[in-house]
Amino acid sequence: xxxxxxxxxxxxxxxxxGFVAANRAYVRRVQGGxxxxxxxxxxxxxxxxxxxxxxxxxxxGLVGPGLASGAAMGNLFAxxxxxxxxxxxxxxxxxxxxxxTYGNYAGDVxxxxxxxxxxxxxxxxxxxxxxxxxxxxxxxxxxxKRRGIAGDLCVFKVAGAAAEAGADFDEVVRIAAxxxxxxxxxxxxxxxxxxxxxxxxxxxxxxxxxAVGMGIHGEPGISETDVPTADELAELFVAKLLxxxxxxxxxxEGSRVAVILNGLGSVKYExxxxxxxxxAQLLEQAGLTVVEPEVGELVTSFDMAGASLTLFWLDxxxxxxxxxxADSPAYRKGSVGAVEVMDESESRAEAAADETVPxxxxxxxxxxxxxxxxxxxxxxxxDENVEELGRIDAVAGDGDHGIGMxxxxxxxxxxxxxxxxxxxxxxxxxxKAGDAWADRAGGTSGALWGLILRSVGDELxxxxxxxxxxxxxxxxxxxxxxxxxxxxxxxxxxxxxxxQPFADALAAGVQSGKGLRAAWRDAxxxxxxxxxxxADLLPKRGRARPHAEKSLGTPDAGAHSLAxxxxxxxxxxxxxx
Numbered sequence: 001x002x003x004x005x006x007x008x009x010x011x012x013x014x015x016x017x018g019f020v021a022a023n024r025a026y027v028r029r030v031q032g033g034x035x036x037x038x039x040x041x042x043x044x045x046x047x048x049x050x051x052x053x054x055x056x057x058x059x060x061g062l063v064g065p066g067l068a069s070g071a072a073m074g075n076l077f078a079x080x081x082x083x084x085x086x087x088x089x090x091x092x093x094x095x096x097x098x099x100x101t102y103g104n105y106a107g108d109v110x111x112x113x114x115x116x117x118x119x120x121x122x123x124x125x126x127x128x129x130x131x132x133x134x135x136x137x138x139x140x141x142x143x144x145k146r147r148g149i150a151g152d153l154c155v156f157k158v159a160g161a162a163a164e165a166g167a168d169f170d171e172v173v174r175i176a177a178x179x180x181x182x183x184x185x186x187x188x189x190x191x192x193x194x195x196x197x198x199x200x201x202x203x204x205x206x207x208x209x210x211a212v213g214m215g216i217h218g219e220p221g222i223s224e225t226d227v228p229t230a231d232e233l234a235e236l237f238v239a240k241l242l243x244x245x246x247x248x249x250x251x252x253e254g255s256r257v258a259v260i261l262n263g264l265g266s267v268k269y270e271x272x273x274x275x276x277x278x279x280a281q282l283l284e285q286a287g288l289t290v291v292e293p294e295v296g297e298l299v300t301s302f303d304m305a306g307a308s309l310t311l312f313w314l315d316x317x318x319x320x321x322x323x324x325x326a327d328s329p330a331y332r333k334g335s336v337g338a339v340e341v342m343d344e345s346e347s348r349a350e351a352a353a354d355e356t357v358p359x360x361x362x363x364x365x366x367x368x369x370x371x372x373x374x375x376x377x378x379x380x381x382x383d384e385n386v387e388e389l390g391r392i393d394a395v396a397g398d399g400d401h402g403i404g405m406x407x408x409x410x411x412x413x414x415x416x417x418x419x420x421x422x423x424x425x426x427x428x429x430x431x432k433a434g435d436a437w438a439d440r441a442g443g444t445s446g447a448l449w450g451l452i453l454r455s456v457g458d459e460l461x462x463x464x465x466x467x468x469x470x471x472x473x474x475x476x477x478x479x480x481x482x483x484x485x486x487x488x489x490x491x492x493x494x495x496x497x498x499x500q501p502f503a504d505a506l507a508a509g510v511q512s513g514k515g516l517r518a519a520w521r522d523a524x525x526x527x528x529x530x531x532x533x534x535a536d537l538l539p540k541r542g543r544a545r546p547h548a549e550k551s552l553g554t555p556d557a558g559a560h561s562l563a564x565x566x567x568x569x570x571x572x573x574x575x576x577x
Contacts, residue, residue, distance in 0.1 A: 003194070003196045003197075005197065007197035008195070008196045008197030008403075009403075009406075009407060010054040010199075011076065011196045012073070012074070012076055015053060016029065016033070016034065016053070016060065016073055016575060017029070019034070019056075019060055019061075019112075019329075020034060020039075021428070021471060022329075023149070023329040024037060025037065025038075026038070026063060026064045026327075026328060026329045027060065027063050027064075027329065028342075028446075029205055030070070030087055030088055031087040031088075032072050032080055032081070032083065032084075032085065032086075032087040033050060033059075033060065033068035033070060033072040033080065033086065033087075033427060034060045034063055034070060034071055034073070034088070034107070035063065035069060035071075035087045035088060035091045035092045036063055036064060036065070036069055036070065036092070036224075036342065037066070037341055037342060037470060038065060038339040038340060038341060038342055039286070039339065039340040039341070039342040039388060040065075040069060040092075040342065041094070041166075042094055042095055042189075043093075043094060043095040043096040044094050044096050044163055044164070044166070045049045045097050045098070045099060045162075045163040045167065045168070045169050045172045046069040046070065046089065046092040046094060046096065046097070046098045046099070046163070047067075047068050047069050047099050047101065047156065047159045047160045047172065047176075048068065048069060048070045048071070048072065048073050048085070048088055048089045048091045048092055048098055048099065048100050048101070049062060049063075049068045049071050049072075049101055049102060049152070050072030050073060050074070050075075050079075050080050050085060050088065050100075050102050050108075050112070050158050051072075051074065051075050051079060051102050051103055051105070051108055052073075052074040052075060052076060052077040052078045052079055052080075052217065052442070052443075053074060053075060053076050053077075053216075054076040054077050054193075054195070054300070054301065055299050055300050055301065055302075056297075056300060056330070057297065057298060057299075057300075057302075057328075057329070057330030057443060058152055058153070058298070058299045058501045059071035059072070059073055059102075059329060060073055060329070061329045061330030061331065061436060062153070062156055062328050062330060062331055063328055063329070064326065064327045064328030064329065064331075065164060065314055065325075065326065065327050065336040065339055065388050066160055066164045066324060066325050066326030066327060066328075066333070066336050067156060067157060067160040067161075067326045067327075067331060068156055068162055068328070069092040069094075069160075069161055069163070069254035070088040070089065070091060070092035071088065071114075072084050072085040072087075072088040072089075074442040074443070075110075075399070075403075075404070075407065075441075075442055075443075076195050076196075076302070077195070077217045077302075077520070078107065078110045078404050078441065078442040078443040078446070079107035079108040079110075079112075079398050079405075079442045079443050079444070079446075080108075080402055080442050081103065081438050081439040081440070081441070081442045081446060081447075082112070082113075082114035082115040082118070082168035082438065082439075082447070083115075083435070083438070083439045084111075084113045084439065084442070085100070085114075085115035085130055086115040086118050086119060087109055089115060089119055089124075089126070090119070090124075091117075092304045093124055096125075096163075096168070096169060097124065097125035097126060097127070097169040097180065098119060098125070098126045098127075099126075099127055099128075099159060099169075099172050099173055099176060099572075100112050100115070100116055100127070100128045100129075101128070101129045101130070101131065101152075101155055101156060101159060101176055102128065102130060102131065102146045102148065102152075102218075103130070103131050103147060103148025103149065103152055104130040104131060104144075104145075104146060104147055105130045105147065105148070106444045106486070107442065107443035107444035107445075107446070107447065108130075109130065110444055110447040110485060110486065111438075111442060111443075111446075111447055112128060113128070114447065114473045116128055121304060125169055127169070127173045127446075129155065129159070129173060129176040129180060130148065130180075131148030131151055131152045131155050131180055131183075132144065132145075132146035132147070132148060132180060133146065133147075133148060133149060133150070133152075133154075133180070133183040133184055133185040133187055133310065134146050134147040134148065134149045134151070134185050134186070134187070134188070134213075134215065135184050135185065135241070135244055135536075136212070136213030136214075136220075136221075136222050137185055137213070137215065137241065140244060145377075145486060147215050147216075148539040149185050149187060149215065149216050149262075149299060149308055150185050150216075150260050150262040150299040150310045151180070151183040151184070151185045151260075151297055151310050151312070153187050153260060153294070153298050153299060153310075153331075154179050154180075154183045154258065154260070154310065154312040154322070155179045155180050155183065156505060157321070157322060157326065157426055158175055158176065158179045158318055158321035158322055158333075159172055159175060159176040159179070160326065161322075161324035161326065162175045162176075162321055164324070164336075165321075165324070175317070175318075175321065178248075178317075178318065179312070179318060181246060181247075181248060182246045182248055182249070182312060182313040182315075182318065183246075183310060183311070183312045183313075184241050184244055184246065184310070184311050184313075185241075185260075185262075185308050185309065185310040185311075186213065186237060186306070186308060186309055186481060187213065187214060187215075187216075187241045187262075187264070187307065187308030188210050188212050188213070188214070188221070188233065188236075188306055188307060189205060189207055189210070189211040189214045189221060189264065189301075189304055189305060189306030190210055190211075190267075190305040191204075191205050191226060191304065191305040191306075192204055192205065192304060193265065193301050193302040193303050193304040194302075194303065195400075195403075198333050198390075200400040200448075202217075202219075202394050203219070203394060203399075203476040205209075205221075206224070207223070208226060208227055209224045209225065209226060210224065210225055210226065210227045210228065211223075211224055211229060212224065212225055212236075213304075214304075215301075216264070216299060216300070216301040216304075217301065217400075218383045219395075219397060220465075230271070230274040230275045230277075230278065230306065231275075231278045232320040233275055233307070234275050234276075234277075234278035234279045234282060234309075235282065236310035237275075237279060237308075238239060238279060238282040238283065238286075238309070241309060241311045242286060242311075245313070246313050248313070249313045251289030251544050252285065252286055252287060252288065253288075254287055254289075255287075255288055255289070255313060255314075256285025256288070256289045256290075256291050256313075256314045256319060256403055257283070257288050257289070257291065257311045257313055257314060258290075258291050258292060258293065258294075258311075258312035258314055258319075258322050259279065259280075259283065259290050259293040259294070259309070259310065259311060259312070260293070260294045260295075260298060260308075260309070260310035260312070261275060261276045261279060261293070261294070261295045261296075261307065261308075261309055261310075262294075262296075262297065262298045262299055262300075262302040262308045262309075262310065263296060263297045263300065263306075264297075264301045264305070264306035264307060264308065265297070265300040265301055265302055265303045265304045265305070265306075265309055266303050266304060266305040266306075267305055267306065267307050269295070269337070269426075270442050272295050273295060273423065274295065275307065275470060276293070276295045279309065280293075280510070281517060286547050291314060291319055291322065291323070292322060292323055292333075298331070301336050306374075321505070324514040325337075327339075332409075333410045344436055355422070357419055357422050357423060357425075357428050357432075357439075358424075358425075358428060358462055359462070360423065360424060360425025360426075360427075360428065360462035360463070360469040361425065361462065361463050361465075362462055362510075363464055363465035364425030364426050364427065364460075364461070364462045364463060364465060364466075365420075365423060365424070365425055365426075365467070366462060367425070367426040367456060367460070367465050367466050368416075368419075368420045368424055368425055368426045368429045368575055369420060370426075370572075371416060371420075371426050371429045371433075371519065372416045372417055372420050372429065373415070373570050373572050373576070374572050374573075375409070375412050375413045375416050375433055375569045376413055377569060377571065377572045378409055378412075378565050378568055378569065379406075379409035379410055379413045381564050381565060381568040382402070382405045382406050382409045382561065382564075382565075383406060384404070385402070385561070385564055386400070386402035386403065386406045387402060389402030389405060389557050389560065389561050390402035390556060391556035392554055392556075392557040392560060395551055395554045397557065400443070400557065401445060401557040401561065402557075402561075404441045404442070404443050404445055404446060405441065405445060405449075405561055407440050407441050408436075408438070408441025408445070408446050408449055408450075408494070409437065409441055410435040410440070411436040411437055411439070411440030411441070412434070412436050412437040412449075412453065412466055413433070413434065415432040415433050415435070415436035415437075416429045416430075416432060416433040418432070419432040419433075419468050424462070425460075425461070425462025426457070426460045426461075426462065427457045427458065427459075427460040427461040427462045428457065429457070429463055430453045430454065430456050430457030430460065431453070431454055431457040431458070433437060433448070433451030433453050433457075434450040434451070434452070434454040434457060435450060435454070437449050437450050438450025438451075438529045444558075445495075445558055445561075447485070448482050448485070448486055448558075449487060450506065451481045451482055452475075452478035452479075452481070452482065452499075453478075454478075455475075455477040455478035455480075455481050455482075456471070456474030456475060456477070456478055457474070457576070458474070458477070459471075459474030459477055460474060467516070467533070468510045468514075468515060468516035469510055469512075471506075471520075472503075472506045472507045472509075472510040472511075472514055472519070473505055473507075475502070475503045475505045475507075476504075476506075476507055478499070479496075479500050479502075479503040480501070482496060482499060483496060483500070486541075491537060491541065492537075492538070492539065492540040493534050493537040493538060493539040493551070493556045493559075494539070494556060494558055494559065494560060495556070495558035495559050495561075495562050497530055497531075497533070497534050497537070497556065497559050497565075498527045498530045498531045498534070498559040498562045498563050499562060501526055501527065501530045502523050502524070502526060502527040502530070502562070503523075505522060505523035505526045505527075506519055506520060509522050509523060516573060517570075517573045517574050518557025520566070520569065520570050520573055521570045521573075521574065523566065523570070524563070524566035524567045524570045525567075527562065527563040527566045528563045528567060530559070530563070531555055531556075531559045531560045531563035532555060532556075533564065534555045534556040534559045535552070535553055535554055535555045537551070537556070538551070539551055539553065539556070
């Protein structure tokens with residue numbers, strides 16, 4: 001399978017650069033994504049969307065008048081970091097507040113949530129509406145756990161239209177939430193997708209079979225069936241979606257719906273039109289009136305061969321906003337009228353990187369050199385196991401854990417080396433490394449590893465040489481932060497199933513009088529056992545949750561990588577002076 005790329009790790013950044021070069025009339029580049037290049041009215045609510053790259057035209061292609069104000073764009077299938085989201089939102093904000101809206105994935109929730117906290121702390125009114133339209137990913141009783149797929153467009157479109165019409169902050173948030181409540185989607189795939197530099201698809205669908213209920217990040221389907229005819233696929237789509245009408249809809253017959261038949265990357269438009277022909281017939285037979293349908297690629301999954309159907313159940317307010325003009329690189333409707341190019345000085349200044357480091361004691365600066373060695377060993381371990389980590393993650397997830405960990409750990413090493421060279425102490429080196437990891441890796445693991453490094457760094461500080469007690473306290477603090485932010489518990493099949501027993505064992509070893517080397521080695525061996533034991537668990541969090549049965553017999557990727565890292569660090573400690 002042919003792919004056009006240079007360095008796979010640079011693919012997303014180079015893609016964004018090219019996208020901006022081709023669409024300067026609509027967007028301009030900022031750290032972490034794009035914002036409108038056209039002038040936006042003072043005090044207009046900024047609708048900031050985003051997620052991982054690989055879904056074009058979502059998310060950057062939907063930035064423009066009548067639609068999104070900006071898009072935070074992470075690496076392929078990885079959420080943008082909180083710093084990226086903050087940067088895009090700051091550049092897009094015009095005094096009316098910021099609505100953050102995105103698909104309901106753990107990494108996005110973590111990273112956008114941290115950005116929201118930062119914006120709010122600076123006095124920027126900020127709210128979030130997560131999109132949860134995918135009916136296959138959770139039951140109606142757990143609707144808050146559902147993923148966001150092609151229904152993203154419905155929420156983004158009406159929120160953007162409301163903001164463009166001058167609705168105030170509370171109104172835009174209300175309308176976005178209302179749109180999400182009235183949107184339902186269901187998808188299928190005939191093959192997986194392959195990311196640049198990879199030698200295999202993220203998941204496989206046997207010849208002649210169709211994955212039913214898959215996500216948009218290379219996750220496998222909930223089940224499989226024989227490939228249907230175009231009419232049979234239309235009938236499956238319509239039956240599934242009419243089987244769950246939103247509570248706010250009084251009756252099916254006589255209702256008005258916006259319809260999106262979405263191609264996921266490799267299904268040709270001509271094929272989609274054949275399917276839509278039957279979809280339209282079935283909806284008419286059910287007594288529905290279709291309003292301004294969309295057939296084409298709106299939210300893709302790189303090159304996945306598949307499609308999804310979305311029904312957006314309208315009322316008078318939502319129909320007016322759905323039909324309102326919009327003009328973006330990939331989605332246009334009606335006429336938005338004349339626009340002016342925006343002066344970049346009109347946006348909030350982007351945060352500059354802080355290159356200063358606080359003063360540190362000689363002992364702490366000496367310890368910083370060991371911290372750098374630890375991070376290098378950590379990164380080297382990830383490099384050695386990156387393919388295996390991706391393979392494990394692909395069993396029930398999206399297969400990007402190894403790549404994300406590789407990006408994050410490499411960035412952490414670079415930041416640590418730079419900070420140490422400027423005379424930083426051990427605590428500051430870890431803080432800089434944690435921020436770099438979270439920013440470069442994105443996703444859930446990026447956010448959580450950033451928390452872990454920062455927690456240890458906060459505990460060590462820069463005033464004195466770290467000792468066993470302060471290291472153990474830092475790891476314990478990191479474990480607590482991961483649980484608080486990630487909401488996972490022991491038994492959920494996540495990194496917590498290794499992190500918590502490791503932290504407990506390390507603390508117990510130190511309290512019993514063991515030195516750091518011995519206590520860390522013993523705890524690392526327990527971490528190895530705990531990681532292997534996750535193979536017997538069913539995932540209750542993250543993208544693997546809808547595919548729980550598929551993961552039985554395979555350890556959790558995050559737990560496995562953490563165990564490998566603890567063992568690698570044990571080796572560094574044992575050979576250090």
